[in-house]
Amino acid sequence: MKTQELTDTTKAMMAGDKGLLAMDESIPTCNKRFAEAGIPQTEEYRRAYRDLIVNTPNLETAISAAILSDETIRQQTLAGVPFADALKNKGIVPGIKVDQGTVALAGFPGEKVTEGLDGLRQRMSEYYTLGARFAKWRAVIIINEHIPSGGCLEANMHALARYAAICQEAGIVPVVEPEVLMDGTHTLERCRKVTQEGLLMLFTELHNQRVDLHGIILKPNMILPAKDCPVQEDDEIIAHTTIKCLLRCVPASVPGVAFLSGGQSPQQATARLNTMHKLYPSLPWALTFSYARAVQQPAMDLWAGKPENIAAAQQALYHRASLNSTARRGKYTEEMEKS
Ligand SMILES: O=P(O)(O)OC[C@H]1O[C@](O)(COP(=O)(O)O)[C@@H](O)[C@@H]1O
Numbered sequence: 001m002k003t004q005e006l007t008d009t010t011k012a013m014m015a016g017d018k019g020l021l022a023m024d025e026s027i028p029t030c031n032k033r034f035a036e037a038g039i040p041q042t043e044e045y046r047r048a049y050r051d052l053i054v055n056t057p058n059l060e061t062a063i064s065a066a067i068l069s070d071e072t073i074r075q076q077t078l079a080g081v082p083f084a085d086a087l088k089n090k091g092i093v094p095g096i097k098v099d100q101g102t103v104a105l106a107g108f109p110g111e112k113v114t115e116g117l118d119g120l121r122q123r124m125s126e127y128y129t130l131g132a133r134f135a136k137w138r139a140v141i142i143i144n145e146h147i148p149s150g151g152c153l154e155a156n157m158h159a160l161a162r163y164a165a166i167c168q169e170a171g172i173v174p175v176v177e178p179e180v181l182m183d184g185t186h187t188l189e190r191c192r193k194v195t196q197e198g199l200l201m202l203f204t205e206l207h208n209q210r211v212d213l214h215g216i217i218l219k220p221n222m223i224l225p226a227k228d229c230p231v232q233e234d235d236e237i238i239a240h241t242t243i244k245c246l247l248r249c250v251p252a253s254v255p256g257v258a259f260l261s262g263g264q265s266p267q268q269a270t271a272r273l274n275t276m277h278k279l280y281p282s283l284p285w286a287l288t289f290s291y292a293r294a295v296q297q298p299a300m301d302l303w304a305g306k307p308e309n310i311a312a313a314q315q316a317l318y319h320r321a322s323l324n325s326t327a328r329r330g331k332y333t334e335e336m337e338k339s
Pocket residue numbers: 022023024025026027029030067101138177260261262263290291292293294
C-alpha cells in the first residue's frame with residue numbers, strides 16, 4: 001500500500017476552498033448532452049470541448065482536481081499536450097473514470113450494476129503512467145416502490161470496495177460514488193433511507209476489502225426528493241437531512257466528501273452546498289463538490305460547438321466553478337449569480 005502517496009493526493013484534492021470538476025462523461029452520456037445542446041456528437045467535438053474546459057483561464061483557483069474519461073486521457077489538447085499533463089501544468093490533479101458503465105443486474109428486474117473490475121489492475125497501472133493520480137467509479141441506485149433491493153445494494157457496494165482496493169494498490173486514490181438517482185416521485189425521506197442503507201453497506205464492504213479510509217474520497221448524492229416528487233423541500237431541510245445522514249454513516253478518517261450534482265440546477269447545487277456550510281461550519285471531513293452538469297451545463301450551452309463562443313463559455317465555466325468554491329466557504333449569495 002502506498003499510504004503516503006494516497007494521503008498526499010487526497011490533501012491536494014481537498015485543498016483550500018476548491019472542488020473537483022467532473023468532466024468524465026462517457027461517450028454515450030457526452031453525446032446525449034451534446035445532442036441536447038445541438039452539438040455534433042463526434043470525437044473531435046468532444047476533444048474541442050474538453051480543450052475549452054482545460055484551457056479556461058484561472059480554473060485552477062476553484063478546481064483542485066478533474067476527472068477525465070478514458071477517451072480524453074488518451075487525447076491531446078488542440079495544442080498537442082496530453083490532457084493529464086495540461087491539467088497537471090495548471091496545478092489540477094488529473095483523475096480517470098474507470099468504471100465501464102451499468103448493466104442490468106441478473107435476477108433483479110429494473111436494477112443495475114456497474115461493470116469494469118475484470119482487468120482493472122492492468123488498466124490502473126497504465127492510467128498511472130498516463131498521469132492519473134485518482135480514479136472514479138459510479139454505482140447507480142434506482143428508487144421506485146419496489147426497489148432498490150438488498151441484493152442490488154450488496155452487488156454495487158461490493159464492486160465499489162473491490163475497485164477501491166485495486167486503486168490503492170496502484171497508488172491511486174479511489175473516488176467512491178454511490179449515486180441514488182433523483183429520477184422518480186419518491187420523497188426526501190425515502191431517499192434518506194436508501195442513501196443511508198447504501199452508505200452503511202459501502203463502509204462495511206470497504207472495511208472487509210481492507211481499503212484505507214484515509215486514502216479515499218466519497219462522492220455521494222445529496223439527500224433530495226425526486227425530481228417529480230409532489231413535496232419539494234427547502235434548502236435547510238435538505239442540508240440538515242444530508243449532513244445528519246453523512247455524520248451517521250461516514251467515518252471521520254475519510255478525508256473528504258464531494259457531492260455529485262445529479263441533475264439539480266447549477267444554482268440549486270451551489271446554494272445547497274452553501275447552506276450545509278452555513279449550518280455546519282465544522283465537520284469531520286472536507287465537504288465540497290464534484291459536479292459535472294452543475295458546473296459545465298451553462299458553458300456547454302453557450303459554446304454550442306462554435307469557436308467564436310469559446311471565451312464566453314470559459315467565462316461561464318469559471319463563474320460557476322468559483323461560485324461553488326465560494327459556497328464551500330458558506331459565503332455564496334444569490335446576488336452573486338448576476339455578477
Ligand atoms: O457518463 P457516466 O459514466 O454515466 O457519468 C455521468 C456523470 O455522472 C457523474 O458521476 C456525476 O455527474 P453530475 O454531477 O452531472 O450528476 C459525473 O462524474 C459523470 O460525468
